[in-house]
Amino acid sequence: MQTTQTATPVLEVAHLEKVYGALGNVTRALNDVSFTVNRGEFVGIMGASGSGKSTLLNCVSTIDSATSGTIRINGQDVTRMKQAKLSQFRREELGFIFQDSNLLDTLTARENIALPLTIARTNSAEISTRVQDVAARLSISQVLDKYPYQMSGGQQQRVAAARALVTDPTMIMADEPTGALDSKSARLLLESLEALNRRLRATVLMVTHDSFAASYTSRVLFIRDGKIFTELRRGDTDRREFFDRIMEVVAMMGGEGSDAL
Amino acid sequence: MLCKLAWGNVRRAGRDYLVYLLTLTLGVTVFYAFNTVSMQVDIAGIKEEGLSELMGSMLGYLTYFLAGVMAFLMVYANNFIMKRRKKEFGLYQVLGMRRGRVATIMALETVIVSVGAFVAGIVLGVGLSQLMTFFTASLFKTQIANFHFFFSVHAFNLTLACMLVMFVLTLLLNLRAVRRTKLIELMGAERRNESIKTRNPWIAIAIFVVGVVLVGVAYYRLLRDGFPLTATEGKLQEAMNQFGITTAMVTVGTFALFWGLSGMLIKLLQSLRSVYWRGLNMFTVRQLAAKVNTVCFSMGVIAMILFLAITSVTCGMSIANVMNENLERYNPVDVSQTYVYYTPETLDYYKEYVNPSEADRMVLADATVDLYAAWHGERKSADNNDEAGKKVNIADVAGEHVQIDSYLSYTLGGSDPSVTAGEMCKAMGEKLPKVLEGSNADDMGLFVTPASQYNKLRQMMGEEPVSIGRDQYVLTCDMGGELGDLYTKYMAGGHTLTLDGHELKPATDKSDEDTAAIANSAMGSNPGTVVVADELLSQLNLQPYSSNLLVNYKQGMDTTEADESIKYTLLDNLLVDGKEPGSWGVFITRSEMYTQAAQMNGMISYLAIYIGFVLVVACAAILSIQQLSNVADGSRSYRVLAQIGCDDRQIRHSVMAQQAVFFLFPLAVGLAHSFVALKVIIELVSTFGNMSIGGTVGLTCAIFLAAYGGYFLVTYLMSAGMVQAAIATRYSE
Numbered sequence: 004m005q006t007t008q009t010a011t012p013v014l015e016v017a018h019l020e021k022v023y024g025a026l027g028n029v030t031r032a033l034n035d036v037s038f039t040v041n042r043g044e045f046v047g048i049m050g051a052s053g054s055g056k057s058t059l060l061n062c063v064s065t066i067d068s069a070t071s072g073t074i075r076i077n078g079q080d081v082t083r084m085k086q087a088k089l090s091q092f093r094r095e096e097l098g099f100i101f102q103d104s105n106l107l108d109t110l111t112a113r114e115n116i117a118l119p120l121t122i123a124r125t126n127s128a129e130i131s132t133r134v135q136d137v138a139a140r141l142s143i144s145q146v147l148d149k150y151p152y153q154m155s156g157g158q159q160q161r162v163a164a165a166r167a168l169v170t171d172p173t174m175i176m177a178d179e180p181t182g183a184l185d186s187k188s189a190r191l192l193l194e195s196l197e198a199l200n201r202r203l204r205a206t207v208l209m210v211t212h213d214s215f216a217a218s219y220t221s222r223v224l225f226i227r228d229g230k231i232f233t234e235l236r237r238g239d240t241d242r243r244e245f246f247d248r249i250m251e252v253v254a255m256m257g258g259e260g261s262d263a264l
Numbered sequence: 265m266l267c268k269l270a271w272g273n274v275r276r277a278g279r280d281y282l283v284y285l286l287t288l289t290l291g292v293t294v295f296y297a298f299n300t301v302s303m304q305v306d307i308a309g310i311k312e313e314g315l316s317e318l319m320g321s322m323l324g325y326l327t328y329f330l331a332g333v334m335a336f337l338m339v340y341a342n343n344f345i346m347k348r349r350k351k352e353f354g355l356y357q358v359l360g361m362r363r364g365r366v367a368t369i370m371a372l373e374t375v376i377v378s379v380g381a382f383v384a385g386i387v388l389g390v391g392l393s394q395l396m397t398f399f400t401a402s403l404f405k406t407q408i409a410n411f412h413f414f415f416s417v418h419a420f421n422l423t424l425a426c427m428l429v430m431f432v433l434t435l436l437l438n439l440r441a442v443r444r445t446k447l448i449e450l451m452g453a454e455r456r457n458e459s460i461k462t463r464n465p466w467i468a469i470a471i472f473v474v475g476v477v478l479v480g481v482a483y484y485r486l487l488r489d490g491f492p493l494t495a496t497e498g499k500l501q502e503a504m505n506q507f508g509i510t511t512a513m514v515t516v517g518t519f520a521l522f523w524g525l526s527g528m529l530i531k532l533l534q535s536l537r538s539v540y541w542r543g544l545n546m547f548t549v550r551q552l553a554a555k556v557n558t559v560c561f562s563m564g565v566i567a568m569i570l571f572l573a574i575t576s577v578t579c580g581m582s583i584a585n586v587m588n589e590n591l592e593r594y595n596p597v598d599v600s601q602t603y604v605y606y607t608p609e610t611l612d613y614y615k616e617y618v619n620p621s622e623a624d625r626m627v628l629a630d631a632t633v634d635l636y637a638a639w640h641g642e643r644k645s646a647d648n649n650d651e652a653g654k655k656v657n658i659a660d661v662a663g664e665h666v667q668i669d670s671y672l673s674y675t676l677g678g679s680d681p682s683v684t685a686g687e688m689c690k691a692m693g694e695k696l697p698k699v700l701e702g703s704n705a706d707d708m709g710l711f712v713t714p715a716s717q718y719n720k721l722r723q724m725m726g727e728e729p730v731s732i733g734r735d736q737y738v739l740t741c742d743m744g745g746e747l748g749d750l751y752t753k754y755m756a757g758g759h760t761l762t763l764d765g766h767e768l769k770p771a772t773d774k775s776d777e778d779t780a781a782i783a784n785s786a787m788g789s790n791p792g793t794v795v796v797a798d799e800l801l802s803q804l805n806l807q808p809y810s811s812n813l814l815v816n817y818k819q820g821m822d823t824t825e826a827d828e829s830i831k832y833t834l835l836d837n838l839l840v841d842g843k844e845p846g847s848w849g850v851f852i853t854r855s856e857m858y859t860q861a862a863q864m865n866g867m868i869s870y871l872a873i874y875i876g877f878v879l880v881v882a883c884a885a886i887l888s889i890q891q892l893s894n895v896a897d898g899s900r901s902y903r904v905l906a907q908i909g910c911d912d913r914q915i916r917h918s919v920m921a922q923q924a925v926f927f928l929f930p931l932a933v934g935l936a937h938s939f940v941a942l943k944v945i946i947e948l949v950s951t952f953g954n955m956s957i958g959g960t961v962g963l964t965c966a967i968f969l970a971a972y973g974g975y976f977l978v979t980y981l982m983s984a985g986m987v988q989a990a991i992a993t994r995y996s997e
Contacts, residue, residue, distance in 0.1 A: 029684045038704060044931055062575050062908075066907060070942035072767070086912075087911060090909050090912070091911070092904075092907035092908065092909075093907070094908065094909025094910070095909070097909070099907050099908060101907075103908075105900070106904075107547065107550075107901050108554070108901070109547075109550040109551050109553070109554040109901075110546065110547065110550050114547075114550065117541060118546070118547065118905075119908050120541075121541050121542055121544070121545070121546055122543060122905075122909060122910045123909075124536070124542060124543060124916065127537045127538050127540075127541035127542070130541050131541075164316060166908065187872075203519070
């Protein structure tokens with residue numbers, strides 16, 4: 004069982020708060036959020052629009068700054084980091100997958116995947132082998148020399164995943180990665196992520212509002228009104244059953260008068 | 265309400281509008297300032313009559329040209345804004361606003377920006393015109409005696425009218441854009457078509473190479489053939505055709521070069537693996553390639569315009585410089601008067617075509633006349649002074665004076681010159697100077713002048729006389745440049761001349777161009793003269809060609825007054841034994857030449873700066889707009905880069921590199937073209953004088969580069985700001 008593995012926390016979030024706006028007109032997007040993610044976990048974060056899930060991901064991924072609280076990734080407190088250090092940190096520790104694949108239009112798939120490596124000034128021979136490797140793992144070797152507009156949505160998303168993985172990041176951040184995909188492509192991508200997590204012990208943090216996507220994870224955090232509402236662990240149950248349990252929570256959250264999901 | 269909305273929009277879209285505002289403001293500033301030139305001329309204290317009107321009207325025509333360029337720019341800048349604002353205008357319509365009101369908002373926005381630009385432009389223009397007054401004064405070599413602040417209502421009105429026309433034009437275009445476009449297109453305007461044009465890199469490289477070859481061959485042809493200005497009539501058509509081919513080659517080559525540039529860049533950098541796969545180099549190159557493909561045409565146009573601007577400015581100002589620098593040499597005395605003798609050809613011509621009875625009075629001169637004694641006459645009545653009819657005599661004003669007689673190098677009644685530049689070149693085994701090429705250099709002989717006259721002129725100018733023996737000669741020429749060099753070389757080489765059977769050796773080894781003028785002139789009066797001993801000359805019985813009286817006014821005499829007193833004189837016919845051996849030629853005062861040259865110089869400089877500045881600014885503005893719109897289109901890419909851990913500095917460097925290529929490549933190509941063209945032009949002009957590129961030209965080029973570089977800098981800073989804003993945007997939005 005995954006929860007029983009020798010738990011080294013990769014991500015520790017403690018009393019995280021994020022407040023927007025000035026005096027008198029304050030929006031509390033995150034209100035005392037605390038949780039940990041262990042190495043090798045595949046964690047989903049679910050919540051309705053405006054629940055604060057994207058804010059949470061932004062804070063964790065160092066793109067946005069927290070108002071108070073701490074975020075530790077691999078033991079380093081990212082809320083205290085300077086701007087210059089943050090870029091380096093993002094480059095070395097994190098991998099990103101976005102809703103729209105966010106590939107650069109002018110670069111081929113190979114170049115898109117290689118980008119994080121070239122930014123880090125890896126030597127060109129190593130870049131070549133690592134790109135080939137990760138492309139093979141995500142079965143996109145045949146599209147490496149195509150431009151994004153020549154690929155299907157699913158292929159684009161897998162190229163984006165390859166770009167996130169190529170640096171061997173401590174943690175992969177996925178923000179609604181299946182949001183723009185048809186169901187078949189979505190399934191393929193989720194299976195790839197699951198496989199990466201299982202086989203390569205990659206730690207994945209995925210934000211989604213799709214119960215089906217969430218059912219591929221090993222643990223789901225539900226967020227509502229800026230607070231962690233509840234948490235579901237998959238345990239030994241199969242994906243189908245986990246999906247049903249997720250649906251129950253979603254229904255409950257919706258039933259209490261919050262936004263429908 | 266609508267006003268409030270429009271005002272809010274302008275403030276919010278400030279960054280987009282800033283480019284528009286800057287371009288418009290600059291346009292208004294230049295427009296106003298240059299239209300006040302005639303006023304500046306007055307204030308600068310340039311008294312020459314007619315100059316301010318002439319300048320005013322010349323620049324007036326250019327104003328239309330400027331208005332055209334500015335209108336093009338406005339439309340370009342306006343399109344840029346409209347592309348950015350489409351979605352917003354779509355949104356208003358979705359929210360239920362009628363098209364008429366949307367159009368009104370847009371019109372109000374345009375009004376706000378235009379009024380802002382107009383006010384700012386006029387304020388800057390008024391400031392600039394005050395400064396330009398000093399510049400004008402220095403160009404025309406005068407001092408400002410009485411400077412005061414001025415405002416030109418005429419220039420203001422003209423600028424206002426132009427602005428109104430441009431305003432209406434942009435407004436109509438915008439309204440059409442709103443009316444024509446479908447809502448769905450307006451709303452989706454932000455979503456770009458993500459497919460990029462890719463070109464087969466090998467074809468691109470081939471085209472690039474073809475471009476380089478074409479340009480190279482064109483350079484070679486131009487250097488070899490020169491400009492078709494010096495060709496003789498028979499060959500002129502062919503030379504023009506050849507020149508046309510060269511022009512076509514360089515034009516096509518330039519465009520091909522830019523067309524293939526992106527493919528070339530990619531292949532080149534990809535082959536340097538460690539460079540390509542490093543930092544953002546790959547991104548920079550790809551980004552460039554994608555953009556170069558869509559803007560290669562405008563880059564070509566800009567390169568050609570920069571070429572024209574640089575060449576015309578440098579060339580125009582250099583020619584003006586040459587004229588100014590040599591002015592002293594060309595005008596050795598206060599006043600000169602030429603008398604030209606009839607030749608057998610003139611007599612024949614008169615007999616045959618004009619009036620045989622008139623020809624009866626004319627006679628072929630067998631000796632030169634004394635101009636000092638003959639220079640008298642009546643004051644012209646055409647001039648509006650009350651002294652018409654008054655007797656004028658040169659002796660009233662003349663101090664030191666000398667008469668220089670020029671003979672043709674053949675005896676009376678002959679027709680073949682015995683000394684020609686062509687023969688000299690042949691004797692030395694040299695190529696003919698460029699300016700003589702293709703002309704009938706062999707038919708044009710050198711003049712012959714007695715040594716006593718030459719030496720008297722030298723003495724007048726404070727130089728030591730040159731002793732010239734009976735079997736010696738000295739060559740003189742005041743045109744300098746290649747022609748002067750030819751003569752000096754000939755003498756230094758100890759070459760002999762044969763004048764009507766007499767072999768002569770050089771008396772010195774240098775042709776002294778500073779004492780070589782034989783009359784006052786704008787561009788030189790002596791293309792080549794052989795100075796020989798008086799005894800020899802009297803023996804030779806050569807055909808007189810012209811006589812020039814060179815006069816300095818009496819000591820202590822006021823030059824202006826002296827000029828005035830003899831300027832409007834109708835000289836009495838010069839008769840020898842009741843017959844006319846020739847006719848009076850030009851009368852030139854030194855001060856007149858100086859004024860003319862200063863005017864010409866000022867004029868050329870003004871035109872060159874005016875045209876050049878406008879062209880350069882227009883090019884820079886187009887590039888700037890293109891780049892800003894590129895950055896705006898690419899903001900998503902920059903965000904992605906930031907997210908995957910690229911620091912700001914790297915991103916800014918990439919933006920800088922991209923823009924540097926866009927700004928510098930057309931400039932580099934334009935400069936290369938200019939360099940070659942100028943080399944040929946300098947060669948051509950150097951026949952008349954040593955053309956130097958420096959001084960004002962350097963300053964002007966520095967100003968242009970500052971304007972171009974300034975645009976580059978502003979563009980970069982604005983882009984960096986846009987990138988920063990894009991990166992800072994939370995991606996959840």
